[in-house]
Amino acid sequence: MQSGLVIRSSSIHAAGCYTTRAFKKGDRVCEYDGPRFTKDQADERYADRSITYLFSCGDTGMVIDGFGSAMFINHCCEPNCETEEVEGRIFVCAVRDIAAGEELTYEYHLYDSDDAEGDCYCGAAKCRGTMFSKDELKRRARKATREAAKAKKTVKTKA
């Protein structure tokens, strides 16, 4: 366990990662560390699992299978942390001063997700209602339009 952090039950989702001491804006709070896989390897490994803690690492096509405190950090639409990639390593950094006892959060920006739903219940005033990134929402909208068009065609050929 990283120093200054503790895992306990969260009001956002299941377990969360809380601070036991204050952090300053810009501090690296912890590292998102764990074994690395390619996206395909991870899909194969976790085909039957609904909950995973995979972190996509930039454009490398690699994912990190979260292990340690960072995997418990929940998504929030008004987060107090952000993730920073430095030479293939992912660090969770404070975007503002964080007091002892606060729950740590960052935006997941889920993309290329196979999950049907990514609804957000973070409770922030500016909650976007989803954990998907803007690009993912666009991708899903396009897919829905395509499927609607396909459905229409099918109806036509049947008629």
Ligand SMILES: [Zn+2]
């Ligand atoms: Zn939210």
